[in-house]
Every structure is written in C-alpha cells, then in structure tokens.
Amino acid sequence: MISNRSIGPRAAGISRRTLVAASGAALVAASAGSRLVSSSYAAESTPPRLTVAVIGDGRTGVWASLQAGAGGRKLEQELGTRIIWQPGFTASLPVMEAVKAGSIDFTFATATAVVNAVPARVPITPLAAYPLPANEVDFLVQANSPIKTAADLKGKKIAHQNGTTSTYSLIKYLETAGLRLSDVEALSLSGADAFTAFAQGSIDGWIHWQPATALALAKLGDKARLLPSVKTYDYAFYVARAAVAAKYPQVFARLVKIIRETQAYIFAHPAESVALWASQGGFPPNGSEQAVYEQLIRDARLSESGAVALKPIDEAAAASTQDLADNFQALGVLPNKVDVRSFLLGSQFDEAKKAVALELGA
Structure with a gap:
C-alpha cells in the first residue's frame, strides 16, 4: 500500500x-x-x-x-x-x-x-x-546496531505483522541480498507490541508502515535509525x-x-x-x-x-x-x-x- x-x-x-x-x-x-x-x-x-x-x-x-x-x-x-x-x-x-x-x-x-x-x-x-x-514502509534498527544493509539481517530477530504489507516489504528487501524469510528470525507482532519490543532492545529490527514508524522515530530520537532502500510494493x-x-x-x-x-x-x-x-x-x-x-500528509506517505x-x-x-x-x-x-x-x-x-x-x- x-x-x-x-x-x-x-x-x-x-x-x-x-x-x-x-x-x-x-x-x-x-x-x-x-x-x-x-x-x-x-x-x-x-x-x-x-x-x-x-x-x-x-x-x-x-x-x-x-x-x-x-x-x-x-x-x-x-x-x-x-x-x-x-x-x-x-x-x-x-x-x-x-x-x-x-x-x-x-x-x-x-x-x-x-x-x-x-x-x-x-x-x-x-x-x-x-x-x-512506495515509501510508506520503514525498517528500524537500533542506532548502534551493526546492521547496515539487507545482507546483515541474516539470523537476526526481525518484527513484522505477518501477512501484511510489512511482510511483503521484508520479503522483497531480503531478496536484494539473496536472502529469504527463513534466513531471519521473523516475529509477527502488532505495531504497538513491536514498538515496545524494539524500545526494550529485545528485537534487532522492526519493519512496519506509517504512521507507526514515523511516530516511533519521533519518540526514540537518536536511539534508532532507518535502513536504506526499503520500499512498498x-x-x-x-x-x-x-x-x-x-x-x-x-x-x-x-x-x-x-x-x-x-x-x-x-x-x-x-x-x-x-x-x-x-x-x-x-x-x-x-x-x-x-x-x-x-508531515506524513505533505510527503504523501x-x-x-x-x-x-x-x-x-x-x-x-x-x-x-x-x-x-x-x-x-x-x-x-x-x-x-x-x-x-x-x-x-x-x-x-x-x-x-x-x-x-x-x-x-x-
């Protein structure tokens, strides 16, 4: 979407x-x-x-x-x-x-x-x-995480909401590094539960749609950052x-x-x-x-x-x-x-x- x-x-x-x-x-x-x-x-x-x-x-x-x-x-x-x-x-x-x-x-x-x-x-x-x-989905990782690209996600614990837009964006993002969904520890969590898990540091990354991720970034400040080239399909x-x-x-x-x-x-x-x-x-x-x-309205996200x-x-x-x-x-x-x-x-x-x-x- x-x-x-x-x-x-x-x-x-x-x-x-x-x-x-x-x-x-x-x-x-x-x-x-x-x-x-x-x-x-x-x-x-x-x-x-x-x-x-x-x-x-x-x-x-x-x-x-x-x-x-x-x-x-x-x-x-x-x-x-x-x-x-x-x-x-x-x-x-x-x-x-x-x-x-x-x-x-x-x-x-x-x-x-x-x-x-x-x-x-x-x-x-x-x-x-x-x-x-196309830019509706964001992929958040901890600011000090070693994860820089899709290739770094192998074996990592990633939150998404199963069967939704975030799942497909995750699949496509992993594909850019030759990875499959089975190559990561994918956890199905709602936006609210994923934010809590991410804020507590119990997951390595979180992929979701707006406004959840934009609001999360506003709350987390410099504790989180985005992975590049993540798209919605x-x-x-x-x-x-x-x-x-x-x-x-x-x-x-x-x-x-x-x-x-x-x-x-x-x-x-x-x-x-x-x-x-x-x-x-x-x-x-x-x-x-x-x-x-x-800002999300103005950016059409x-x-x-x-x-x-x-x-x-x-x-x-x-x-x-x-x-x-x-x-x-x-x-x-x-x-x-x-x-x-x-x-x-x-x-x-x-x-x-x-x-x-x-x-x-x-």
Missing part, C-alpha cells in the same frame, strides 16, 4: 506531482452539486445501514475527516443511509474474518488481505484500487461484502468517490486536517504527533495518501497482486497457489465495476 523482480515489474509509486494533480482535479470535481444525493440515487433503494471497518481507532485519516464533516461533507446524507463505524482492527487482514462473519460491509484492504481472503472464500466485491506509496483496495454490494452497487460506487474526494481535501489542507484529527482525540493538539502526521488516484480494478492492480500471491506461496506464507488475478477481473463484479467507473469518470 507487487511483484517479484524475477517475475515482473513492481507496482508504480505515486509521485507528489501526481498527487497534487489528482487532488486538484478531484477538488474541482467536488462541486456543490456533486455533494448532494442525485435524483437517480434518491430513486434507488438504499441499505438501512452500512457497517464500515476502521483500522485503528478511527480518529485520524479519511474516516475521521468524514465523521467530522470536513469540507462541509455530510456522508450519511450523501449516501442516504446510516453509517456504523467499527474501529479497533489492527490491520486489514483481520477485517476479512469480520466480513466473512457478515459484521462488516465495507473496508480498506491491502493486497495481502485480498490474497488471503480469496482462498478463504471471504465474500468480497473489489471496487477500486491504487498503489500504496503492493496495492490498496476498497472492498464491500458481496451480498450487500450486489444489491446496492451505486451506493458503494458513490462511497468510493467520496473517499477519493475526501483524501484530496486532506492532501490540499494538511494543517487543517491534522488539527481536526487532534480535536477528535487522535492525538494531543499542537504536539509532536500532530507535527508527524502533518500514509496508506490512504494514494487514494486520490483511486480507480476501478484494472490489469495493473490484478497482475501486481497475483505476483504478490505467487511470492507468498513460493515462500510458504500461503500454503497453495491462489489465482487472485482471475478473481479481481471476474465478470461477476461487472455491475459494481460499471458503477464505480461511472462515478470516478474512468
């Missing part, structure tokens, strides 16, 4: 110039008229409620801005339905079980979550995707529970467009956005955390930063995610081969794809 270099090219990164252009286009498109429920939507049936999964506590990011009505938006009015927010998920992978249980209707999902969901027969409808920022998706998406494809398409426009608003108003998140309890106002979040480039599922997203699945299977992260490309491009999603394409102007 994918490819083995021996198989194909990795997902293209999103430059700040691309984000600025997309932000401007989205903001222009978000006219007053587009923010009201159109007559076509008003005439359609809508679900009585939608339950949306939130990674973390929901006090920062797109969902926090939408809940607070940033830019004058009124999400429930625009969609014509009640939104139930379900926070507390540590990553998008655990959300897939909630979708399967029928308790979540819509969620952000990294490619790793989608790859795991397909063989588990999680009933998802993929709606839209974008490449995660996978895509991010927005997916819906299939049974609900089949009934209300236009509602979900509209939600995807609102996400794209809201992320563009955040990108265009970083100081205002982080002040809003602070007022929602995301972090203490005017402190170091607020400054870290604002958050998972949602690339959402200004959201578009319908295409061959690039499908092929990239297939490469990730092939790598995971080859390394034993997945027990069997998964044909995720055919799933993502499947004709069973045509109605939803058409609705999303119409909304996003694709």
Whole structure:
C-alpha cells in the first residue's frame, strides 16, 4: 500500500506531482452539486445501514475527516443511509474474518488481505484500487546496531505483522541480498507490541508502515535509525461484502468517490486536517504527533495518501497482486497457489465495476 523482480515489474509509486494533480482535479470535481444525493440515487433503494471497518481507532485519516464533516461533507446524507463505524482492527487482514462473519460491509484492504481472503472464500466485491506509496514502509534498527544493509539481517530477530504489507516489504528487501524469510528470525507482532519490543532492545529490527514508524522515530530520537532502500510494493483496495454490494452497487460506487474526494481535501489542507484529527482525540493538539502526521500528509506517505488516484480494478492492480500471491506461496506464507488475478477481473463484479467507473469518470 507487487511483484517479484524475477517475475515482473513492481507496482508504480505515486509521485507528489501526481498527487497534487489528482487532488486538484478531484477538488474541482467536488462541486456543490456533486455533494448532494442525485435524483437517480434518491430513486434507488438504499441499505438501512452500512457497517464500515476502521483500522485503528478511527480518529485520524479519511474516516475521521468524514465523521467530522470536513469540507462541509455530510456522508450519511450523501449516501442516504446510516453509517456504523467499527474501529479497533489492527490491520486489514483481520477485517476479512469480520466480513466473512457478515459484521462488516465495507473496508480498506491491502493486497495481502485480498490474497488471503480469496482462498478463504471471504465474500468480497473489489471496487477500486491504487498503489500504496512506495515509501510508506520503514525498517528500524537500533542506532548502534551493526546492521547496515539487507545482507546483515541474516539470523537476526526481525518484527513484522505477518501477512501484511510489512511482510511483503521484508520479503522483497531480503531478496536484494539473496536472502529469504527463513534466513531471519521473523516475529509477527502488532505495531504497538513491536514498538515496545524494539524500545526494550529485545528485537534487532522492526519493519512496519506509517504512521507507526514515523511516530516511533519521533519518540526514540537518536536511539534508532532507518535502513536504506526499503520500499512498498503492493496495492490498496476498497472492498464491500458481496451480498450487500450486489444489491446496492451505486451506493458503494458513490462511497468510493467520496473517499477519493475526501483524501484530496486532506492532501490540499494538511494543517487543517491534522488539527481536526487532534480535536477528535487522535492525538494531543499542537504536539509532536500532530507535527508527524502533518508531515506524513505533505510527503504523501500514509496508506490512504494514494487514494486520490483511486480507480476501478484494472490489469495493473490484478497482475501486481497475483505476483504478490505467487511470492507468498513460493515462500510458504500461503500454503497453495491462489489465482487472485482471475478473481479481481471476474465478470461477476461487472455491475459494481460499471458503477464505480461511472462515478470516478474512468
């Protein structure tokens, strides 16, 4: 938020110039008229409620801005339905079980979550995707550590959150030195647990995504440093529970467009956005955390930063995610081969794809 270099090219990164252009286009498109429920939507049936999964506590990011009505938006009015927010998920992978249980209707999902969901027969409808920022992941080591490059990681104790973006970035980073995941002592830890272990010196390194690592660096100061040339390779998706998406494809398409426009608003108003998140309890106002979040927005390094480039599922997203699945299977992260490309491009999603394409102007 994918490819083995021996198989194909990795997902293209999103430059700040691309984000600025997309932000401007989205903001222009978000006219007053587009923010009201159109007559076509008003005439359609809508679900009585939608339950949306939130990674973390929901006090920062797109969902926090939408809940607070940033830019004058009124999400429930625009969609014509009640939104139930379900926070507390540590990553998008655990959300897939909630979708399967029928308790979540819509969620952000990294490619790793989608790859795991397909063989588990999680009933998802993929709606839209974008490449995660290429510099979203950081690899922290102790400041006085002898580890300088990927080659120095052999036999070392490394924390990652298994089956997530951090796992794939770790796999790809090790690959640059001819190493495999089995060449290190890989420990699966959540961001909070990994930070504690790292701060206590009980692990040699920690690879994770933003904002966790940027916040950790701000707290640890000169006690930690970053390894060079660590990259993010996978895509991010927005997916819906299939049974609900089949009934209300236009509602979900509209939600995807609102996400794209809201992320563009955040990108265009970083100081205002982080002040809003602070007022929602995301972090203490005017402190170091607020400054870290604002810089991450300006640098387009958050998972949602690339959402200004959201578009319908295409061959690039499908092929990239297939490469990730092939790598995971080859390394034993997945027990069997998964044909995720055919799933993502499947004709069973045509109605939803058409609705999303119409909304996003694709």
